[in-house]
Amino acid sequence: MRLEEFLKARYPGSVGDAVLAVSAAAIDVWQKIPFMTGLVSGMNPSGEKQTEIDVYANDVFVRALTSSGIAAEVASEEMERPAMGDGQLHVSMDPLDGSSNIETNNPLGSIFGFYSERLPCSGERMLGAAFVTYGTMVTVTFSSGGAVHRFVAVNEGQGYSYRLMNESLVIPRESEVYGVGGLRKEWVPAVQRFVSYLEERGLKTRYCGTFVGDYNQVLKHGGIFAYPALKTRPKGKLRILFETAPIAYITERAGGYASYGSGSILSLRPSSLSETSPAYIGSSPIVKELEEMLRKGNA
Numbered sequence: 501m502r503l504e505e506f507l508k509a510r511y512p513g514s515v516g517d518a519v520l521a522v523s524a525a526a527i528d529v530w531q532k533i534p535f536m537t538g539l540v541s542g543m544n545p546s547g548e549k550q551t552e553i554d555v556y557a558n559d560v561f562v563r564a565l566t567s568s569g570i571a572a573e574v575a576s577e578e579m580e581r582p583a584m585g586d587g588q589l590h591v592s593m594d595p596l597d598g599s600s601n602i603e604t605n606n607p608l609g610s611i612f613g614f615y616s617e618r619l620p621c622s623g624e625r626m627l628g629a630a631f632v633t634y635g636t637m638v639t640v641t642f643s644s645g646g647a648v649h650r651f652v653a654v655n656e657g658q659g660y661s662y663r664l665m666n667e668s669l670v671i672p673r674e675s676e677v678y679g680v681g682g683l684r685k686e687w688v689p690a691v692q693r694f695v696s697y698l699e700e701r702g703l704k705t706r707y708c709g710t711f712v713g714d715y716n717q718v719l720k721h722g723g724i725f726a727y728p729a730l731k732t733r734p735k736g737k738l739r740i741l742f743e744t745a746p747i748a749y750i751t752e753r754a755g756g757y758a759s760y761g762s763g764s765i766l767s768l769r770p771s772s773l774s775e776t777s778p779a780y781i782g783s784s785p786i787v788k789e790l791e792e793m794l795r796k797g798n799a
């Protein structure tokens with residue numbers, strides 16, 4: 501089934517329109533990656549270097565969401581202030597996740613959260629979320645109140661369209677893989693102990709350094725992705741609005757759990773657009789075990 505038909509039948513309204521708009525824009529972004537790998541002179545609001553494709557992807561997605569009457573605002577990791585539109589949705593996005601991986605040809609991604617309220621606000625105000633993976637295939641994975649679905653881009657001779665790849669994706673409860681960001685020596689002691697325990701249990705390490713690429717492993721095989729609290733950075737690295745809340749929304753719709761250490765990431769109410777939190781995301785049983793270990797303390 502094609503994405504347009506699926507969304508029209510099941511998700512009429514602004515979230516369906518937004519998923520369609522970003523899916524079309526993602527093809528444009530993907531086709532430009534080989535031509536835009538250089539750095540630009542600016543930095544993003546978090547002080548990270550920007551590549552040409554970061555800036556291009558940001559502009560393409562902002563245009564797709566604001567010029568079509570879909571978004572009231574689009575807040576992006578790449579912009580100091582949100583772009584305004586005359587639609588209803590409040591959108592948070594990381595237009596190109598993992599751009600430091602461009603030259604190594606690891607997967608990249610784009611992440612979107614769709615909210616009913618002015619940003620920043622709690623994940624409890626989310627109406628849906630989506631992410632794109634530019635990997636061996638270009639896929640769009642989304643949920644809006646119901647199950648999680650995935651579509652894949654195909655070219656059947658008349659340009660790209662999206663076809664249904666997985667309906668109602670579920671994260672396995674059994675854990676096979678784990679990936680943890682940051683340096684091991686910087687992890688808080690409870691996380692160090694937990695990772696040793698995962699190794700003893702025989703889980704396989706999977707880490708490529710692009711959040712959605714690593715998360716996809718967990719969604720498929722079961723396990724945990726973490727960007728933990730670090731000794732020098734207790735609130736972790738990943739941004740709640742742009743990165744972890746949308747993936748938390750999808751995770752919990754797929755039957756998994758996304759924790760900041762002692763509760764759901766979706767319950768967090770960030771006070772700024774780029775606020776970060778630790779993130780422990782994946783199969784429910786293993787994420788709850790880690791929460792328990794964190795509760796017992798970091799001594």
Ligand code: F6P
Pocket residue numbers: 597598599600680681682683709710711712727737738
């Ligand atoms: O936030 C950007 C990002 O590249 C994520 O996609 C990824 O999970 C993380 O940073 C990797 O960070 P590190 O290199 O510290 O493991």
